[in-house]
Amino acid sequence: MLRYIASGLAVLALGTGVNAETNKIKIGYVNTFSGPNAFIGNDERDGFELALDHLNHKMGGLDVQMIYEDDQIKPEIGRQVTEKLLQSDKVDVVTGYNWSNVLLASVKPAIDAKTFIISGNAGPSQLAGEACSPWFFSASWQNDQTPMALGELLNQRNVKKLFVLAPNYAAGKDMAAGVKNTFKGEVVGEEYTRWPGQVDFSTELSKVRSVKPDAVWVFYPGQAGAQFIQQYSQAGLLGQIPIYSSFTVDALTLPQLKELALGHISTQEWVQDISNPTNQKFVADFRKKYGRYPSYYSAQNYDAAMLIASAVVATNGKLDDKDAFRAALEKANFQSVRGKFRYNSNHFPIQDFYAQEVVKDAQGNYTMKTLSTVYTDMKDTFYQKCSMK
Amino acid sequence: MSLFIEQTLNGVQLALLLFLVAAGLTLVFGIMDFMNLSHGSLFMMGAYFAATFVTLTGSFVLGGLIAIVCTTLLGFVIEAVWLRPLFGRGHLDQVLGTFGLVLFFNDFVRLVWGPGGRTVGLPQMLQGHVYFGPNFSYPVYRLVLIAVGLLVAAGLFLLVQRTKTGMIIRAAASDREMAGAIGADINRVSAMVFGLGAALAGLAGLFAAPILTVQIGMGDNILILALVIIVIGGLGSVRGAFLAALIVGLIDALGRAYMPNLLRLILSPVAASTAAGALSSVAIYILLAVILLVKPQGLFPARGAR
Numbered sequence: 001m002l003r004y005i006a007s008g009l010a011v012l013a014l015g016t017g018v019n020a021e022t023n024k025i026k027i028g029y030v031n032t033f034s035g036p037n038a039f040i041g042n043d044e045r046d047g048f049e050l051a052l053d054h055l056n057h058k059m060g061g062l063d064v065q066m067i068y069e070d071d072q073i074k075p076e077i078g079r080q081v082t083e084k085l086l087q088s089d090k091v092d093v094v095t096g097y098n099w100s101n102v103l104l105a106s107v108k109p110a111i112d113a114k115t116f117i118i119s120g121n122a123g124p125s126q127l128a129g130e131a132c133s134p135w136f137f138s139a140s141w142q143n144d145q146t147p148m149a150l151g152e153l154l155n156q157r158n159v160k161k162l163f164v165l166a167p168n169y170a171a172g173k174d175m176a177a178g179v180k181n182t183f184k185g186e187v188v189g190e191e192y193t194r195w196p197g198q199v200d201f202s203t204e205l206s207k208v209r210s211v212k213p214d215a216v217w218v219f220y221p222g223q224a225g226a227q228f229i230q231q232y233s234q235a236g237l238l239g240q241i242p243i244y245s246s247f248t249v250d251a252l253t254l255p256q257l258k259e260l261a262l263g264h265i266s267t268q269e270w271v272q273d274i275s276n277p278t279n280q281k282f283v284a285d286f287r288k289k290y291g292r293y294p295s296y297y298s299a300q301n302y303d304a305a306m307l308i309a310s311a312v313v314a315t316n317g318k319l320d321d322k323d324a325f326r327a328a329l330e331k332a333n334f335q336s337v338r339g340k341f342r343y344n345s346n347h348f349p350i351q352d353f354y355a356q357e358v359v360k361d362a363q364g365n366y367t368m369k370t371l372s373t374v375y376t377d378m379k380d381t382f383y384q385k386c387s388m389k
Numbered sequence: 390m391s392l393f394i395e396q397t398l399n400g401v402q403l404a405l406l407l408f409l410v411a412a413g414l415t416l417v418f419g420i421m422d423f424m425n426l427s428h429g430s431l432f433m434m435g436a437y438f439a440a441t442f443v444t445l446t447g448s449f450v451l452g453g454l455i456a457i458v459c460t461t462l463l464g465f466v467i468e469a470v471w472l473r474p475l476f477g478r479g480h481l482d483q484v485l486g487t488f489g490l491v492l493f494f495n496d497f498v499r500l501v502w503g504p505g506g507r508t509v510g511l512p513q514m515l516q517g518h519v520y521f522g523p524n525f526s527y528p529v530y531r532l533v534l535i536a537v538g539l540l541v542a543a544g545l546f547l548l549v550q551r552t553k554t555g556m557i558i559r560a561a562a563s564d565r566e567m568a569g570a571i572g573a574d575i576n577r578v579s580a581m582v583f584g585l586g587a588a589l590a591g592l593a594g595l596f597a598a599p600i601l602t603v604q605i606g607m608g609d610n611i612l613i614l615a616l617v618i619i620v621i622g623g624l625g626s627v628r629g630a631f632l633a634a635l636i637v638g639l640i641d642a643l644g645r646a647y648m649p650n651l652l653r654l655i656l657s658p659v660a661a662s663t664a665a666g667a668l669s670s671v672a673i674y675i676l677l678a679v680i681l682l683v684k685p686q687g688l689f690p691a692r693g694a695r
Contacts, residue, residue, distance in 0.1 A: 035495075036606040039504045168663060191649070192662045194670040199601050199610055202399040202531070203645045210392045210524075223506050227602040230508060234528055234600065236518050256508045256602065 024063040025312060025319060028085030030078055030106065031096040031120075033070040037222040039252055040098055040297055041070070044120055046290055047298025048095075050282070051305030053289070060313035067091060071102045078102035079109060086113040092319045093118060095304050098297070100124040100143060100171040111135045114322060116329065118308065120301040123348065125174050129382035132346045137329055139304035141269050142348050142380035143171050144178030147219065147246045149267040149353035149374040151182030154215060154244065156374075160185040163213040163241075165204055165228075167195030167220065175219040175246055181381070188213050201228055205235040215242045226253040233260050249358060251295035254366040261366065264358045269349075270299045270338050271356045271370045278335040293367050299337045310334035344379050346386035352376050391525035396646040397639065402531045404638025405538025409593035411615040411622070411630040412545060413586025419562040419625020420582050423476060424483045427467065427490035429612030431587050435460040435594025436603040437498055440507035443598075449512040457591040464587020468580055476579075491612075495605050506604035534596050541589065542631050549627055558582060562625050617677050623687025632689060637673050644669030 029048065031041035045068065057064050067089050069081035078097075085091045086109055094110055095118040097103040103122040110117035111133050119127075123142040127133070154162060164179060164187055166172035172192060180187055189211045191204045208216055216237075220228045225248035232238050238260065249257065249264045251272070272283050272293055282302055286294040294302075307329065314328035315321055332341050332349075344350050355371040414428045438459045443452030467490065475486045511530055518526040549555040560568040561578050569575040593611075601607060618637055622629025648665035656664060680688065 036506070036604045038499075038605075042504060168667065173663075190662055191645075192665075193645070198670075199597075199607075200399075200403055202402070203396060203642045206392065206395045206399060207646065210395075223602065223604050226506060226508065230602055231600060234511065234516075234530060236526070236528065252505070256506055258508075 023061075024065050025059055025093070025308075025317075026065045026067065026089060026091040027308065028082070028089060028091035028094040029066055029068045029096040030071050030081055030085070030094060030102070031068075031098055032073050033068065034072055037073060040222050041096075043252055043295055044096065044098060044297045044301040047286070047294060047301035048120070048305045050286055050289060050298070051302045051309075054281075054285070055305070055309055059309040060315075060317045062312060062317045062319075071097075071099070071106075073099055073102065075099075075101045075105035079105040082106040082117075083109045086110060086115055091115065093308055095139075095308070096120050096301075097122050100174070101169055103127070104170060107131075107133065107136060116322075116325065118304050118329075120304045121297060122171065123380075124170055125177075125382050128346050128348050128380050129385035130387075132383075132386035132388055134326060134347075134388060137307070137343070137347045138349065139307055140300045140349075141351070142382060143174035144181065144382075145378060145380055146267050146269065146353065147175045147178030147217070148182045148381075149355075149378070150217065150244055150246055151179040153265070153267055153355050153374050154179075154217070155182070155184050159183075159215045159242075161188045161213045161215075162186070163189040163191075163208050163211060163216045165191050165193070165201075165208075165216065165218045165220075167198070167224070168192035169195045171221075172219055179217050179246075185214070198224075199227070201231050202235070205231060205237060208237060208241065209235070213241060215244055217244045217246070218248055219246045221247045222252070225249060226256045229253075229257055229260055229264075250297070251293045251367065252297070254358065255292070258366055261358045262360065265371070266356060267353055267374055268296050268356050268368075269351050269353055270296045271354050271368050272299075273369050274337070274339060274354075276335075276337075276339045279337040279339070282337045293365065303334075303336050303338070303341065306334040306336070307332060344383050345388050346380070346383040347388070348380050348383065350377050350379050353378055391522060392646075394521075395525065395527060396642055398527055398531070398535070399646075400639035400642030401635070402535050402538070402638075403642055404634045404636075405535055405542070406593055406597060407611070407614050407618055407638060408538060408631055408634035409541060409589050409596070410611050411618040411634055412541075412627055413589040414612075414615050415619040415622065415625055415627060415630045416558070416582050417586050418619065420558060420565075421476060421579050422565065423472065424480050424487065425472070425586075426484060426487040426612065427494065428586065428590055428615070429608030430491050430494035431460055431464055431467075431590035431608070432594045432597070432611055433498065433603075433606075433608035434463055434494065435591030436509075436598040436601075436607060437502055437507065437594075438591070439595040439598045440502075440509050440603045443509050449509075449515070453595045456595050457588055460591025460594065461584050461588040464584050464590075465580065467587075468583040472583075491609065494608075498605050504605065506602045507598075508602050509598040511599050530599065537592075537596065541592070545627050546631075554581075614673075617673055619687075621677055621680050621687060623690035626687065626689050629687055629689035633687075636676070640672050640676065641669065644672050 033041045071078035093116045097119045098121045100122040118137045121140050123138050128142040164176050166176045245266045249261045310333045311325050311328035315324045330343050332343050353375040355374050356368040357371050359369045361367050417425050438456035442455040446452040475483050515530040517529050520526045557573045618633045622633030648669050649662050652661035652665050
């Protein structure tokens with residue numbers, strides 16, 4: 001009898017011991033917080049923090065401790081701060097990661113440390129295919145998918161001759177490959193510009209004018225997008241040759257672009273007017289807290305926080321049971337702002353993609369509205385190359 | 390053919406924008422022997438002033454003039470408060486001190502104007518296109534930029550080569566102490582040249598604002614190109630800066646325009662676009678390296694430069 005009580009006490013002691021040790025979850029968050037593109041990193045952090053507000057800064061009874069690090073959009077810096085988070089802060093999860101090249105450099109240290117790494121935005125093709133990992137999850141999409149939806153939209157809109165323009169780095173090439181993958185017409189011109197740092201696109205725009213395509217597709221994320229659309233307008237091309245984009249005209253660049261972007265059409269996995277209670281709450285609270293419309297960047301990061309929280313709840317806060325934690329992440333048992341959210345075998349979401357248009361709301365703010373659903377339950381094209389089944 | 394002319398014009402307008410920044414940088418270096426990395430910040434401040442005052446006054450010309458005046462005043466303040474103590478020091482101290490200013494201004498702008506960028510609309514009269522033929526038009530604004538750039542270049546040339554002030558500037562550039570010894574007020578010349586450089590940076594910022602969108606760190610990209618230009622052109626030489634800016638602008642524009650087609654003769658289209666992007670972006674640095682090897686003084690060194 002005594003033995004039973006003793007062992008019972010021991011179990012209790014052990015149990016409280018574990019709780020005492022892990023009564024908080026440490027989340028490392030790597031994104032761009034300095035330089036001209038800091039507004040993307042800040043927007044993503046805002047989305048993540050709004051989720052924490054909604055969770056009362058607790059996940060399954062554990063207090064959430066956030067540690068933010070700046071990657072300066074440099075792969076080597078991203079890797080360095082990720083290693084710092086893993087080794088000296090000993091975080092339980094790393095997340096954030098807006099840029100594909102930064103993410104690609106930062107994945108290996110996380111995998112080596114057997115720590116889950118969750119992308120809030122970047123989705124390089126490598127990580128969906130050959131380089132997929134049981135430690136990596138995407139809360140966004142694979143890079144090719146959004147432009148693939150755009151290529152399909154171009155087919156629907158009867159575009160025959162397309163001019164493709166993107167920056168010369170990992171995501172730029174994935175995005176262009178995505179459009180070319182589904183677009184059935186002819187690609188009459190293709191330019192890859194210096195990234196980052198090219199400030200003047202007059203050379204490329206002169207080429208567009210001389211080739212006379214039916215439409216132009218571009219991928220210029222962040223500040224470069226506002227710059228490009230503005231120069232496109234100044235070159236007299238806006239209204240002459242329709243321009244479509246991926247990740248270029250969004251809630252972050254619209255306040256600058258204003259009427260230049262009115263009627264602009266792009267594709268996205270999330271639009272602010274998607275009708276479900278989670279999204280309505282997210283958009284309303286985001287606008288209340290930050291005084292602006294959320295972007296897909298902040299929406300995805302809101303989902304990333306909720307995804308992590310769902311796994312902590314499902315495993316009762318046992319962060320050391322990595323297999324159970326992984327199984328819980330794979331279930332993605334949370335209310336996504338996208339409505340539905342489930343994982344494919346390569347840890348990328350299976351989701352819908354929409355066509356969206358820039359409109360003015362009742363207060364005169366510029367925002368997006370959904371036009372149509374381009375793809376339903378779309379899987380990326382790389383998952384069969386992934387060894388996880 | 391019209392495409393070639395258009396691409397050449399693209400190169401020339403980029404060159405003249407770069408020249409406006411490089412001219413101030415090279416004058417300050419030539420005359421005060423002072424390495425001023427914060428010159429790019431003056432360019433950025435010029436653009437932010439332009440964004441503010443053009444919106445406030447509703448006039449591109451009036452707002453632009455206020456922006457240039459503000460940038461010039463800011464230049465005087467920076468010179469008097471922060472740079473003068475650094476004048477006698479080595480170049481490394483100056484680089485560090487002015488790099489600190491770059492960081493300061495980037496965060497200052499974030500504090501005052503917020504993290505997002507600004508746009509400056511073009512005035513109605515500059516929005517159109519000039520048609521040179523049925524298939525060949527060019528934006529009025531960029532033609533105006535070319536005209537203003539050429540006027541400034543001519544004005545600077547006359548000022549430096551044909552006036553008494555210019556003579557003193559040149560004298561100070563070739564030997565600061567000696568020019569002081571024969572009675573030129575070197576401090577006044579320094580302040581004047583610094584103000585002139587700031588005004589040119591402000592002018593460049595004003596003209597860049599509608600094209601580039603006004604954003605934090607916009608001065609950093611332009612500063613690197615301006616540094617390349619003054620090294621290629623010869624430190625302290627305005628003529629050198631002008632010619633080097635033309636070379637760099639044309640290499641950049643024509644490289645981007647024609648390199649992919651040339652490489653497509655020997656490579657697959659995708660490889661060609663990738664390689665061309667990489668090659669045209671490093672072409673000017675290759676040129677820089679070659680010039681440093683062959684003619685370390687630059688192509689057109691200021692007379693008497695050490």
